[in-house]
Amino acid sequence: MSKVTFKITLTSDPRLPYKVLSVPESTPFTAVLKFAAEEFKVPSATSAIITNDGIGINPAQTAGDFICSYGMCF
Amino acid sequence: VVVDSEIATVLRVKGLLEFRCQLDSTDGQLVRNVISRTFETLRSQVKSESCVLAVSDSPVIIWPNKDAYATPEEITPSTLCEDMHQWIHVINLCLMTEVTKPGPLSAPILTKTVLKSHFVNVTLPLDCVVCTGRSNTIKEYQLIEALTHQLCEMEKVTLQNMKGMTLLVPEPVHFLLPEPKGLVTVVYPVGVPDSQLVAQRKELHEQFELPDDRPYFRRANAYHFPNEPYKDGYLRNPHLALTHPTLDNGKVYLVQGIYSYHHYMQDRVDDNGWGCAYRSLQTICSWFQQQGYVERPVPTHKEIQQALVDVGDKQASFVGSRQWIGSIEVQAVLGHLLGLTSKILFVSQGAELASKGRELANHFLTEGTPVMIGGGVLAHTILGVAWSETTGQIRYLILDPHYTGAEDLQVITDKGWCGWKGPDFWDQTAYYNLCLPQRPKVI
Numbered sequence: 233m234s235k236v237t238f239k240i241t242l243t244s245d246p247r248l249p250y251k252v253l254s255v256p257e258s259t260p261f262t263a264v265l266k267f268a269a270e271e272f273k274v275p276s277a278t279s280a281i282i283t284n285d286g287i288g289i290n291p292a293q294t295a296g297d298f299i300c301s302y303g304m305c306f
Numbered sequence: 307v308v309v310d311s312e313i314a315t316v317l318r319v320k321g322l323l324e325f326r327c328q329l330d331s332t333d334g335q336l337v338r339n340v341i342s343r344t345f346e347t348l349r350s351q352v353k354s355e356s357c358v359l360a361v362s363d364s365p366v367i368i369w370p371n372k373d374a375y376a377t378p379e380e381i382t383p384s385t386l387c388e389d390m391h392q393w394i395h396v397i398n399l400c401l402m403t404e405v406t407k408p409g410p411l412s413a414p415i416l417t418k419t420v421l422k423s424h425f426v427n428v429t430l431p432l433d434c435v436v437c438t439g440r441s442n443t444i445k446e447y448q449l450i451e452a453l454t455h456q457l458c459e460m461e462k463v464t465l466q467n468m469k470g471m472t473l474l475v476p477e478p479v480h481f482l483l484p485e486p487k488g489l490v491t492v493v494y495p496v497g498v499p500d501s502q503l504v505a506q507r508k509e510l511h512e513q514f515e516l517p518d519d520r521p522y523f524r525r526a527n528a529y530h531f532p533n534e535p536y537k538d539g540y541l542r543n544p545h546l547a548l549t550h551p552t553l554d555n556g557k558v559y560l561v562q563g564i565y566s567y568h569h570y571m572q573d574r575v576d577d578n579g580w581g582c583a584y585r586s587l588q589t590i591c592s593w594f595q596q597q598g599y600v601e602r603p604v605p606t607h608k609e610i611q612q613a614l615v616d617v618g619d620k621q622a623s624f625v626g627s628r629q630w631i632g633s634i635e636v637q638a639v640l641g642h643l644l645g646l647t648s649k650i651l652f653v654s655q656g657a658e659l660a661s662k663g664r665e666l667a668n669h670f671l672t673e674g675t676p677v678m679i680g681g682g683v684l685a686h687t688i689l690g691v692a693w694s695e696t697t698g699q700i701r702y703l704i705l706d707p708h709y710t711g712a713e714d715l716q717v718i719t720d721k722g723w724c725g726w727k728g729p730d731f732w733d734q735t736a737y738y739n740l741c742l743p744q745r746p747k748v749i
Contacts, residue, residue: 243652288741
């Protein structure tokens with residue numbers, strides 16, 4: 233099972249802290265969001281993940297699908 | 307969208323012609339010949355002296371091929387168009403045929419032949435438009451030319467779409483292309499969905515030199531004539547009734563195309579107090595439907611809620627509740643139900659919205675879709691911005707979904723339910739998210 237890696241930045245904090253997360257590519261994005269929110273100690277219900285240029289994400293996608301649409305895939 | 311102040315006149319001729327022919331054989335080529343001959347007969351009929359054009363809502367009758375007309379008193383074409391509110395005047399004419407003619411009296415003769423054959427009987431819906439050029443006059447022969455040209459187009463489409471012994475009815479559809487092309491009529495076969503007409507649309511895009519990343523010729527893009535009411539009862543583009551603000555060195559950037567105004571209490575749903583974001587989402591869906599990107603009708607509150615459950619964003623108990631949604635949910639529903647991508651903008655304080663002028667202006671220039679904004683316990687739709695690059699002054703064109711009244715354009719514009727607001731309209735300390743739907747790059 234291959235993993236995909238994300239750099240996620242918390243924009244509500246002016247210091248813009250970030251975390252680098254690695255998840256199996258079949259992980260549904262809702263789980264990625266929950267995990268990231270827990271790491272940043274913010275409530276996942278009021279959080280969302282968007283790309284660098286502001287594109288919102290379909291929560292039903294898996295992490296692997298998302299990377300292939302917006303990130304780098306080989 | 308800048309409203310052209312030049313008033314153009316359009317003559318629209320509509321009528322039904324009976325297409326009848328007898329097919330004695332099922333041989334493909336012979337059938338095609340008969341069909342062509344029948345169209346030729348119809349063309350002669352239109353060019354004959356028995357062709358009559360009756361001007362709708364007026365006592366004027368014209369025999370275009372006899373150079374004759376009947377009016378009870380002196381009436382000129384300019385007195386026929388009373389409605390000065392639209393920038394296009396449409397004069398409707400009805401195509402008719404004289405069925406009697408003067409001649410010697412004789413007894414009718416009937417013959418009976420027993421023969422097995424196919425009989426084709428179709429009613430062709432003729433619908434032509436002729437626009438005035440600079441001269442502001444239209445000659446009768448131009449109308450006849452338009453009708454015969456349309457019959458040729460119909461013949462082409464009928465023959466192209468023949469499958470064995472099945473004929474599809476050709477149907478004219480009008481499209482308003484960007485200036486200077488104006489109104490263009492395309493004949494489509496009835497019953498063939500847009501998805502099977504991609505090749506025809508590609509040709510049309512090439513022919514009219516249109517960009518190949520947005521639809522102009524889907525059936526949903528059909529031009530809606532000013533004197534035809536919308537059957538669903540929703541108001542279209544109420545913002546067109548407003549005067550736009552003038553800012554120092556400022557420009558107005560508006561939503562492109564057509565949307566319907568969705569607000570509280572419509573469709574027998576009492577969503578007063580909780581449905582504002584849902585209504586904004588409905589306005590956005592109506593835009594995508596009317597620009598031809600989706601065929602799906604505007605979703606109901608329940609369908610919106612179900613979509614959020616289906617993508618895993620909400621629990622099953624969400625359906626049927628009165629829970630609020632925000633920009634992120636709007637983006638998720640647009641993605642799941644309509645297959646659209648959206649951009650999310652956010653500001654941590656309402657006061658910062660004034661600094662988003664350039665981005666919003668660019669959005670309306672490139673995408674031109676309505677924007678949903680949520681924050682400070684309210685949701686609204688942004689239909690445009692007036693922004694000055696030099697002074698930074700900004701105004702927002704807001705469509706307010708909190709309106710609970712009837713579809714009264716006067717009230718809606720007078721009371722500001724659709725109106726221009728300043729930067730103080732926003733809660734200066736609240737966090738705001740904006741959903742900017744992106745156009746799919748398709749024709």
